[in-house]
Amino acid sequence: EAQVTQNPRYLITVTGKKLTVTCSQNMNHEYMSWYRQDPGLGLRQIYYSMNVEVTDKGDVPEGYKVSRKEKRNFPLILESPSPNQTSLYFCASSLGGRISTDTQYFGPGTRLTVL
């Protein structure tokens, strides 16, 4: 089954404790992206990747890191999480780099709470 998977689905952590949220897709997609969703603010893009070893900042990249060493994986790294990073996080992928024509497939989300 074609899908985007994220792990963990739920995470409660404390301020400053490094964490990684994994994202994997099995559709051989070139483009992958991370979003956060907050009440009243909607979905905002954090980082995106056009292909292996090619990443760029979205609208809210501060406090996050990403890497794209393999085509299927795009982990989101919080080196020193803070309470304002408490949010619902989504990973997405699409076939090509031009999302103008390619449907975005979303993962199920990771709910992160930073105490």
Add this chain to the structure above:
Amino acid sequence: KQEVTQIPAALSVPEGENLVLNCSFTDSAIYNLQWFRQDPGKGLTSLLLIQSSQREQTSGRLNASLDKSSGRSTLYIAASQPGDSATYLCASGAGSYQLTFGKGTKLSVIP
């Protein structure tokens, strides 16, 4: 910077009614307009994608239109069903690699 607005934020209709969800955007130089559905506790599911050269797309009971000149898109749902209850989000392709989302319209279809 592109801004996408969805009004109303919430909508409640009786089962069987036809309804229209609205989406407006500030920059008409878009690549596409996409509509998504989000169920509680779940990710987004793509419903329809309209490329900038197109005027509308249809899938089953759903029809989405795009008017770039007025900066508007609508999602028409025919003969609504309780299973259509969800939050509907529109997003514009603000560049080749980025989507800008609206905050969504929460739809409740009452049996």
